[in-house]
Amino acid sequence: MNPLQRRIYTRIYSSVLRLHPLAFRDEFGREMERDFDDALGERGFAPLLGDAFLSVARQWRTRAFAAPEMAQPTPSRPLLAGQYLAVDRGSSLTAFDLARAALLSLLLVLTIGFAAGIPNRRVIADLQTVRVSHDGGIDTGGNNPPPAGNNDGRREASGAREPESTSSYGTALHGKGRVRLHPEATGWSLRPRTRVVWQAPSLADAVRQFAMISVVVWLTSFFLRCSPGIGRRMLLTALGLLGLAASVAFGAVPTPAMHAQILHPTEPLPSFEVTTVKLWQPRPMPLPPGSIDNRPPMPRKFDPMTGPGAGQRTDRVHLIGQTALLLQSAFNLSMGLENQIVGAPGWVGGEGLRYEVQAKIDDAQFAAMQKMTPAEQREQVALMEQSLLADRFKLKVHFETRELPAYTLVIAKGGAKLTPAKDGEVSMLSSLGDETTGTAVMLAQFVRSPLLRPDGRVVIDQTGLKGAYDFTIKGESGDDASSFFTLIQEQLGLKLVPTKAPVEVIVIDHIEKPSEN
Amino acid sequence: MNTDANELLPLSPATLHVLLALTAGPLHGYGIMLEVARQSDGAYKIGPGTLYDNIKKLLKLGLVEEAPEDTTEDEPRRKYRLTQPGGSVLAAETERLTGVLRKARRGLRLLEERES
Numbered sequence: 287m288n289p290l291q292r293r294i295y296t297r298i299y300s301s302v303l304r305l306h307p308l309a310f311r312d313e314f315g316r317e318m319e320r321d322f323d324d325a326l327g328e329r330g331f332a333p334l335l336g337d338a339f340l341s342v343a344r345q346w347r348t349r350a351f352a353a354p355e356m357a358q359p360t361p362s363r364p365l366l367a368g369q370y371l372a373v374d375r376g377s378s379l380t381a382f383d384l385a386r387a388a389l390l391s392l393l394l395v396l397t398i399g400f401a402a403g404i405p406n407r408r409v410i411a412d413l414q415t416v417r418v419s420h421d422g423g424i425d426t427g428g429n430n431p432p433p434a435g436n437n438d439g440r441r442e443a444s445g446a447r448e449p450e451s452t453s454s455y456g457t458a459l460h461g462k463g464r465v466r467l468h469p470e471a472t473g474w475s476l477r478p479r480t481r482v483v484w485q486a487p488s489l490a491d492a493v494r495q496f497a498m499i500s501v502v503v504w505l506t507s508f509f510l511r512c513s514p515g516i517g518r519r520m521l522l523t524a525l526g527l528l529g530l531a532a533s534v535a536f537g538a539v540p541t542p543a544m545h546a547q548i549l550h551p552t553e554p555l556p557s558f559e560v561t562t563v564k565l566w567q568p569r570p571m572p573l574p575p576g577s578i579d580n581r582p583p584m585p586r587k588f589d590p591m592t593g594p595g596a597g598q599r600t601d602r603v604h605l606i607g608q609t610a611l612l613l614q615s616a617f618n619l620s621m622g623l624e625n626q627i628v629g630a631p632g633w634v635g636g637e638g639l640r641y642e643v644q645a646k647i648d649d650a651q652f653a654a655m656q657k658m659t660p661a662e663q664r665e666q667v668a669l670m671e672q673s674l675l676a677d678r679f680k681l682k683v684h685f686e687t688r689e690l691p692a693y694t695l696v697i698a699k700g701g702a703k704l705t706p707a708k709d710g711e712v713s714m715l716s717s718l719g720d721e722t723t724g725t726a727v728m729l730a731q732f733v734r735s736p737l738l739r740p741d742g743r744v745v746i747d748q749t750g751l752k753g754a755y756d757f758t759i760k761g762e763s764g765d766d767a768s769s770f771f772t773l774i775q776e777q778l779g780l781k782l783v784p785t786k787a788p789v790e791v792i793v794i795d796h797i798e799k800p801s802e803n
Numbered sequence: 804m805n806t807d808a809n810e811l812l813p814l815s816p817a818t819l820h821v822l823l824a825l826t827a828g829p830l831h832g833y834g835i836m837l838e839v840a841r842q843s844d845g846a847y848k849i850g851p852g853t854l855y856d857n858i859k860k861l862l863k864l865g866l867v868e869e870a871p872e873d874t875t876e877d878e879p880r881r882k883y884r885l886t887q888p889g890g891s892v893l894a895a896e897t898e899r900l901t902g903v904l905r906k907a908r909r910g911l912r913l914l915e916e917r918e919s
Contacts, residue, residue, distance in 0.1 A: 340853070
């Protein structure tokens with residue numbers, strides 16, 4: 287063995303020795319290096335290196351699971367008494383004991399939380415349709431427009447009957463969420479059957495889970511060891527108090543949702559009394575007087591958001607658009623953001639097939655909904671839309687969390703330039719030409735609007751502003767995201783910061799084109 | 804001491820060989836490694852990692868102790884020697900192994916008789 291080889295081997299062996307616990311290394315490290323040097327020529331490098339790695343493993347195992355060195359006889363405790371509940375008679379419970387218990391509890395909670403967060407299971411919304419009765423359809427008539435100025439929650443966009451929009455904000459804006467009153471009919475109901483199935487975690491998830499739990503187990507055993515020094519006592523006390531404070535803070539103070547949460551199906555899943563779904567056929571629009579060409583007039587872009595004061599005030603739902611739009615409405619996805627829908631066939635979104643969906647809410651249900659808050663009403667309708675999707679589109683989905691490009695909406699330097707809404711204002715966000723107007727709009731709603739997503743990212747509201755506001759954005763933004771963001775920053779005092787965030791998505795397991803009725 | 808010694812039995816092969824090596828007198832680490840190999844006719848060899856895992860354990864149990872440094876050496880090395888409790892444990896293990904050997908021999912003899 288030449289000197290260079292020997293030097294390299296010695297360097298490698300020294301590196302492995304550094305993996306030992308500090309106490310062991312301090313006591314025997316130097317001797318081990320000398321013995322390695324003596325034995326290298328006779329034994330060879332590989333056996334000695336393997337022996338060193340085994341030693342590392344043995345020493346850490348010993349350190350993690352060692353019994354207390356100065357074990358004292360302890361009075362017997364009840365078999366079921368926990369570590370933190372059994373207090374020996376005559377001994378005093380110190381702040382250190384409390385802090386240690388708090389820290390260990392926190393570690394336990396984190397471990398369970400982490401394990402539960404691993405996506406090793408999935409919820410399948412498996413909805414079976416049970417037709418109760420069906421003795422009448424709904425007049426889908428496009429020739430029967432709703433009364434002007436209806437006050438339903440999903441406002442009618444003037445001129446939006448024609449979804450052949452050339453909106454610069456994407457196709458999801460087309461003709462969505464319109465509601466109108468309609469004749470009565472009886473219908474059917476759905477029987478939901480939600481089940482949770484085991485799904486083997488990915489290798490990466492399994493490794494993360496194992497590593498996290500190993501660390502926690504090691505930390506737990508480390509902190510459980512007796513006879514801590516004063517430094518460790520102080521550190522543990524501080525950590526324990528911090529853990530307690532964090533537990534109290536997270537448990538007692540409701541934290542705002544990072545972004546819009548997907549509405550999961552619940553049992554029993556409500557359903558519309560009757561629905562009709564038809565492939566939508568665009569009808570030629572008559573030329574408006576004075577038109578110089580035969581193109582349809584530019585419809586007004588309209589976002590039918592409902593504010594805190596507005597609820598479901600009609601028993602009808604009328605929607606024209608791609609199936610993705612219905613999915614977004616049913617599962618509370620960000621409108622117009624199709625990257626939250628995974629595994630959908632081409633006809634579901636984009637420039638795919640458009641359907642005209644009309645539905646009526648059962649009278650009794652509608653009466654019951656009048657006692658709900660607007661948010662609860664919206665959720666109820668969304669769940670009915672889930673029923674409709676399961677019934678007519680044979681939809682089956684499960685939910686996953688994925689890391690997606692996103693923006694966070696924060697307050698820019700200089701503060702927000704928003705005017706608090708007046709009492710009684712109906713929430714509305716509309717865009718006409720180069721002017722976008724918000725009336726009684728909450729920022730949590732604003733971030734879900736396609737107006738704020740020219741490049742299709744989820745927007746997370748981190749402004750901390752809870753109220754409803756009036757605002758106007760003026761200026762041509764074109765298709766360039768950055769120019770629109772500049773307008774928002776200049777005129778609203780809000781800033782969009784690009785980031786990546788875990789976003790819950792819908793994965794479509796099955797969907798088929800509906801048969802018309 | 805016998806009671807305590809018996810509580811530590813059976814010894815692992817490495818521990819037994821380290822204790823056995825130290826019956827030759829105070830030895831430093833590499834000396835113990837060589838002695839272990841010599842006593843087993845080269846059939847059993849331990850590396851520094853295994854050696855010091857055992858030394859640490861034996862020091863903690865008081866079965867070996869550090870011998871005074873030899874000031875005559877240029878680079879004095881830490882040497883270890885067997886303590887009286889260490890000797891007792893080794894004796895108890897030897898006794899146990901003797902019993903095992905005796906039973907093994909008897910069992911083999913009976914097996915041969917049945918086969919013949």
